Amino acid sequence: MAIKPLALQRGDTVGIVTLGSPLAPATIDARIAYLQSLGLNVVVGRHIYDENGFLAGTARERAEDLMSMFADPNVRLILPSRGGVGVEGILPYLDFGFIRRHPKIVSGYSDITVLLNALTQLSGIVTLHSLMLIDFRPDTPPYNFAQFFTATSLEAVPRALDNPPGIPLVPKVPGNVSGPIVGGNLTSLTGTLGTPYEIDTRGKILLLEEVHEPVNTVFRYLEQLRLAGKFRDCRGIVMGECTGCQDAYGKSYEDVINEFVVPLGKPLVTGLASGHGMYKAAVPIGAFVNLNADEGTLTWLEPAVAYI
Template identity: 40%
Template structure:
């Protein structure tokens, strides 16, 4: 496990677009958030490029990421948005370069594939957190989302529920300890059978999703179960499953689908972590040790920076 260095006020950070092209106005507003946080910002060369639904070719997007890891003046790398395309450049990345230049790498949704690929090939702790254009570029930002971003400046541990939020809701009782892994359900499932396949044995598995019907969530969870990824985990934490509904009848409700697979897996499990396509959207480090205590409805996560 390699922890990146925490940021200091005045540090320069980079913004890249490993998937889709961000909207200019949203990106400008998100960059302003970084500036107001005391950081200087450098944009990737191809962050505004449009190539189909991608922000440049696979080679261009990979080179933007390489350039940020290579530049010693850049202390952290933040993703502008998700969409689709991160997995297309996984085989192009220089993991030796990333390993030799550890720094904060931050994003979520489609970026999940890169979190898992980087973890498997380098051991670098990365961050599942709100993105510069699609989250910090909104008209208003939830105060808790803002506060959660401050973890990049501190080596303090995190504990959820955060602030005055209610306890996490127990689905399967138990106590679990292990390194935190996971991210977006669709992207985790897409790693199966690839060199970047998610490893869950003895780990606490975090999952979130957006805009998938209950039957699609069912299909993906069933695939993870058949692959041994759910029942081999030490524990399971569900984040936000935004707009995962259907008007088709008959259908199971999302809650029924989730509860079914968590109970079949029979690992300590909770839901209600505000991480994913939601507001507030808490940033969490992946690859660090965590403790899940369902009796307290609490998830404790080790610091992600040093």
Template identity: 35%
Template sequence: MTADDPSVLRPPVLREGDTVLLVSPSGPTRPERVARGIELLTGWGLRPQVAPNAYARRGYLAGDDALRAADLNAAFADPHVRGVICTRGGYGAQRVVDLIDMAAVRRDPKVVAGFSDITALQFALWRGARLAGVHGPGAAWVDERTPLRSAESLHAALMTTAPLTVTAVPGEETYPVRVPGRAVGRLLGGNLCLITATLGTPDMPDLTGAVLLVEEVQEPPYKVDRMLTHLRRAGVLDGLAGVAVGQFTDCADGWDTTVVDVLTDRLGDLGVPVLGGLPIGHGPGQLTVPVGTSATLDATAGTLTTTPAVR
């Protein structure tokens, strides 16, 4: 892998005794959903604290925009908080990203972990502060979906500085999606809906030379087709180095065209390596990867190796 750009902010690795703030920038959650995540983080020697508005609720949002932004800004401004763990995704991060105090983020960078709708937050932090992040499960932890291997993967991403490797799994639905080859570039991306929704905003990253990560949940194949076609027509996929395809969970409908068919059709002719079958996303056994750091995608060997988001 190539050396990372020194302009990229890689926050300090979390250590035992560090305080991490649990925030809900998107959809609402409940204490009983977060209890297992708190137990897990505490077992790692961390000190999880629940943000004041983490359990707020306003319909499909975790409280008003001002409340959700306030929790984020409090986390970024508090020198005692060393990490920010999102409870869940859902919807709403795009409504608050313009309220984030990026100067505070740059002044005291902290590791931010989450996925799904949190892709919007990670894109904003990348644009506003060049902050590397962690794409992984939230604090609303469910052992049935994210077992021990998932916990070990998140722990490694937050609390170690070793490179992280994710290997394609034959049992994953997207495993057949593959164009052999090897690519090196910065890993950017996350949830496909949020990548597409970021087009036309200041937060859309330049994907030239990047390895694009895509995953999705509960979107039928024709909608996945529409989103990928949108990205193609917008020209943002033209300069990619490669594509890392994660889990496309419950992405089926009554038509005989599968999501694997769509991914193969829309990604297979880009002229770059493509690796499916990565257990990254909303499916069982979700693993964690850094975003914003350099990565090596080896579609021939079936591996994605990334430099850590923390230092």
């Protein structure tokens, strides 16, 4: 049974941490101000503004900031400032048993994918493939905020995970399967292979999305997952967008899906808007969902959060 963090309410406290690459202090401050305008209180990690090239402080320092948020009884939501690179480096310094006893909502995407799946696998808590601090700004599409605040509230389930209007999920390989959903950014997940934090897809629905990679690189990562047994072990596949990805050698992202993913024979839908694109559907990592690839639907079967 997955562990659910408590639902988010107006007036609750959000803990802001930088777990991978740095974000400009002025941007952090502007996003925090926007969060506060929504009626949320904010506390920040000691190393939130640290910069060391493409990393924000040492791995141990970033991990200490995260653990401090799990230890703070007032914090209800932990929101990374951004992803970038380096998140997997904090994992050896986390106390997964303590986290299991003090679950909080953790939301993010990009390299935060590594953390979301590690928390689900090693602490048993449901996490959220959804917004980060960088997304809290006035020009963020209302759809994204609606998704986020619905997922972190006690919205009744089951309910369909709806793409934005005019962007349907596309059925590719028929089948109707249920199971916990895992996954996120393809590059980040591939980087976990061969580590103690390798993604476990056994009996799961696997979500994949990517950003700014040529499609031959996307193919390479998909092949690595296949050779590692991740497609063999999963029950179904949800392919998200490949945001800003470039065609290569006359092949497109759609070609790679049709020529590589479809022949895997697992129930498959494509086109989920979650992750790096303009629109960000909220996906509860570790929660049970139903993938109906006959009709092109993805339905939450349980909430991502718990009653107070």
